[in-house]
Amino acid sequence: MLEAISSITSAIDKANTLSSTRAVQATRLAPAAPSQSVDFGDIMVQVASNAAQTLRAGESAAIAGIQGKASVQQVVEAVMSAEQALQTAIAIRDKVVAAYQEISRMAI
Amino acid sequence: MGDIYLFDVASRQAQWLAVRQATISSNIANANTPGFKAKDVEPFSKVFDQTQLTMAATDKGHLGFDAVHAKPAKVKKTDSWDVMHSGNSVSVEQEMMKAGEIGREYSLNTSIVKSFHRMLLASTRSGQ
Amino acid sequence: MIDPLQASSRLAGAGLEAQSMRLRIVSENIANAQSTGKTAGSDPYARKTITFRSELDRALDTASVKVKEIGIDQAPFRVEYDPGNPAADENGYVKMPNVNMLVEMADMREANRSYEANLQMMKQTRSMISSLIDLLRGA
Numbered sequence: 604m605l606e607a608i609s610s611i612t613s614a615i616d617k618a619n620t621l622s623s624t625r626a627v628q629a630t631r632l633a634p635a636a637p638s639q640s641v642d643f644g645d646i647m648v649q650v651a652s653n654a655a656q657t658l659r660a661g662e663s664a665a666i667a668g669i670q671g672k673a674s675v676q677q678v679v680e681a682v683m684s685a686e687q688a689l690q691t692a693i694a695i696r697d698k699v700v701a702a703y704q705e706i707s708r709m710a711i
Numbered sequence: 712m713g714d715i716y717l718f719d720v721a722s723r724q725a726q727w728l729a730v731r732q733a734t735i736s737s738n739i740a741n742a743n744t745p746g747f748k749a750k751d752v753e754p755f756s757k758v759f760d761q762t763q764l765t766m767a768a769t770d771k772g773h774l775g776f777d778a779v780h781a782k783p784a785k786v787k788k789t790d791s792w793d794v795m796h797s798g799n800s801v802s803v804e805q806e807m808m809k810a811g812e813i814g815r816e817y818s819l820n821t822s823i824v825k826s827f828h829r830m831l832l833a834s835t836r837s838g839q
Numbered sequence: 840m841i842d843p844l845q846a847s848s849r850l851a852g853a854g855l856e857a858q859s860m861r862l863r864i865v866s867e868n869i870a871n872a873q874s875t876g877k878t879a880g881s882d883p884y885a886r887k888t889i890t891f892r893s894e895l896d897r898a899l900d901t902a903s904v905k906v907k908e909i910g911i912d913q914a915p916f917r918v919e920y921d922p923g924n925p926a927a928d929e930n931g932y933v934k935m936p937n938v939n940m941l942v943e944m945a946d947m948r949e950a951n952r953s954y955e956a957n958l959q960m961m962k963q964t965r966s967m968i969s970s971l972i973d974l975l976r977g978a
Binding site: 725726728729730732733734735736737739740741742743744745747750803806807810813814817818821822824825828829 | 890903956
């Protein structure tokens, strides 16, 4: 489960380095563009870590539920949130990977 | 992010309904206890306005919905249909009617949540 | 804090137990409605009564139910003239149990109704928990 999240962060890192390289090259031709790629990367990392956190919370809720320490509603909600977070994170990862591939195809 | 608000409201209503179910169960169990007065919970609209909307988990030990703070206050309903000689005010018919309400509302609540959960998953899944 | 749905289950269970006990007492009374004493002039079967009390469940602040006591009805025995009976006193009168069949039958119907209501609550609680868990199921 958490491999999906780490694959997302590594994909974001790759895209980050690649896009910042492009940004450096682009500034030679045009006036300094605002470093939007870095901010975007930060947001993506935040999303990924948020998803990881939600997944951990879901796991601990499930364990507590099995032990009888949490109510059924709490467990169900935590697991559903984890499911949603994971799905969203995977979708973002796929988009980032696709974007990275597109950028790498760009002729310099 | 409209979906997240919906899940929050549905969660609170589900919690409120569960507490109400416990209250009604208590009333019915005590239908023949002398001096027992039937109880009910405050209406959901009242409870909902009082509780603040808490954001999702802030530390990994947190289980999400904080049930303690959202516990609805109990009120003694004095408009029960009749009061018996023994001082018992539980009307089984009235309680069963309330139970029917709870059952319906809970069913609707879980169906809505299930539906929106699926929609959310489907929206992130499709397209590539 | 205890899960309120779990508490509902327990409360309904306590109610079922209480009403079960009540039905048992009523059955005993009905079965012994004609039970006279063994020796001359002795007392017959005395009608049993049952009272409940509520017990506060601290965790959820709800009131469960428990049997408070099983007592003896102090109403006087009725007397029948039956000199042939072993329990007849010197004048031929036999003390009969203070059990009124109509009262007992009404009580039994009441107890049944309460039992069914508790059962219904338990079923509904189970169905609520089920639909909650069902949220996690499905594609």
